[in-house]
Each structure stands twice: as C-alpha cells, then as structure tokens.
Amino acid sequence: xxxxxxxxxxxxxxxxxxxxxxxxxxxxxxxxxxxxxxxxxxxxxxxxxxxxxxxxxxxxxxxxxxxxxxxxxxxxxxxxxxxxxxxxxxxxxxxxxxxxxxxxxxxxxxxxxxxxxxxxxxxxxxxxxxxxxxxxxxxxxxxxxxxxxxxxxx
Numbered sequence: 001x002x003x004x005x006x007x008x009x010x011x012x013x014x015x016x017x018x019x020x021x022x023x024x025x026x027x028x029x030x031x032x033x034x035x036x037x038x039x040x041x042x043x044x045x046x047x048x049x050x051x052x053x054x055x056x057x058x059x060x061x062x063x064x065x066x067x068x069x070x071x072x073x074x075x076x077x078x079x080x081x082x083x084x085x086x087x088x089x090x091x092x093x094x095x096x097x098x099x100x101x102x103x104x105x106x107x108x109x110x111x112x113x114x115x116x117x118x119x120x121x122x123x124x125x126x127x128x129x130x131x132x133x134x135x136x137x138x139x140x141x142x143x144x145x146x147x148x149x150x151x152x153x154x
Contacts, residue, residue, distance in 0.1 A: 025051065027075055029058070029067050036062045039071040049085040051076070056098070068101055073108070081109075086145030092137035099142075106144045116141040 018026050018040050029037030037058040044050040053075070058067045076087065087105070091098045106113040117140040 025075065025079065027071050029071055031062065037067040037071050039075050041075060043079070044088070047085070049083060051079050051084055051087045053087060053089040056101070069104060072101065072105055076105070076109070081147060084145070084147050086143050086147065088141055088143050090139035090141050092139050094137060102142055102144065109144065111144050111147065113142055113144050116143060
C-alpha cells in the first residue's frame with residue numbers, strides 16, 4: 001500500500017504471498033475497483049487462538065472514513081471471536097492513528113488493551129538498509145483481550 005504514505009513498502013510478490021498463504025487473515029477494501037485499504041495478519045503459530053495484526057493501511061483519499069476500522073472489525077469477525085483469546089500488534093509510539101484504531105477496537109469489543117513494552121521489537125531489531133534514511137522506531141507489543149469464552153449452554 002504505497003499510497004498509504006506511512007507503511008513500509010513491500011514487494012508486490014510479498015503481498016501476493018500474503019493474500020495466497022494467509023487469505024483467511026488478509027483483507028482488502030475496494031472503491032471503484034481500486035484497492036483503498038489492506039489489513040494483513042496471521043494466527044500465532046505457537047498459539048492459533050491469538051490473532052497478530054501485522055499491517056493495516058488505507059489510501060490517503062479514504063483516510064478518516066472508517067475504512068481501517070471496518071477492515072479490522074471484519075478481520076476479527078472472520079477469525080471467529082469465539083475462537084480467539086487475544087489480538088496482538090506492535091505499534092511505534094509515534095503511530096497515534098494505529099494506537100487510536102486499536103483502542104477503538106478494544107472499546108467496541110469491551111475488552112482491555114495492555115501494553116507490553118519489553119515484548120515487541122527494539123530499534124536494534126531493525127537493520128538499516130541503503131534505502132532507509134533513518135533507523136526504524138521501536139515497536140512495542142499491545143494485546144487486546146482476553147476474550148471471554150462461554151461454556152456450552154451459557
């Protein structure tokens with residue numbers, strides 16, 4: 001999603017792989033046959049009841065119109081709230097829009113959101129390449145949940 005203006009640019013090949021291999025946890029939003037939003041995630045290999053949201057972005061022309069929120073809510077719905085124990089993501093401290101998006105999701109689900117600042121990625125985890133002008137920010141982990149599971153008959 002180069003036209004989001006804020007996401008790390010990945011190759012078209014990577015997006016094709018994500019949509020093929022993680023089709024149950026990747027969604028696009030379209031407007032007039034153009035992709036204007038994208039969310040990608042996956043179920044954690046060590047605990048498939050946790051949904052990790054890797055990237056979410058929307059095109060500049062549809063920002064602040066609820067596209068990101070709708071994508072995220074639809075992703076959670078498709079993953080089956082009854083099957084999830086938590087949603088996780090890593091968010092840089094300066095990424096206010098993403099933080100507000102996940103806080104809004106937590107409120108709408110009536111779930112707590114907690115910060116795990118030492119269980120994300122530090123600046124040292126991101127290698128600088130010749131294409132990057134500066135170091136990547138640290139991305140601490142956030143967690144929404146736990147989802148309350150009802151017993152049969154409740």
